[in-house]
Amino acid sequence: MIEPRKWLIRFRGARTQIEVAKMASINRTSYSNIERGRRNPSVLVAKRIGQALGFNWHEFFKGGDEVACDEVEAVLTSDKHSR
Template sequence: MVRNWLVEFRHQQGVTHQEVADKANIKRAYYTQIELGLRNPSPKVAKRIALTLDFDWELFFAEKCSEKRQKE
């Protein structure tokens, strides 16, 4: 399932998949798979993506990522 919250954070920053991947030091294809919900990042990668897009890295591991928590 697509991580719409992650797409939204990326759009808010105005960056592409490639730019996020470059800043997080991962491959673009891997980032795209994470965003599409096809793969889960390791905590280390989650932290780098979260730092790049300015959100709490634990959102990746929340059982039910609610809209309210995403906006905190």
């Protein structure tokens, strides 16, 4: 069973999915799927949503999703090499 990201719904508060999606520059369907747990965001989208709602984008990748953790590690590694 797919679990919704209740913490993300709490961060959204009274804003609509459409409002948050616009703030994050993604479409509402994508945001809805992320909020419902049907889809994991890319690092870029996680950063946009985190910035729009005021939380650390790493929250999306807690919990042991190996693919997501690999993506985060790749971004962190590339950030170190670009300095």
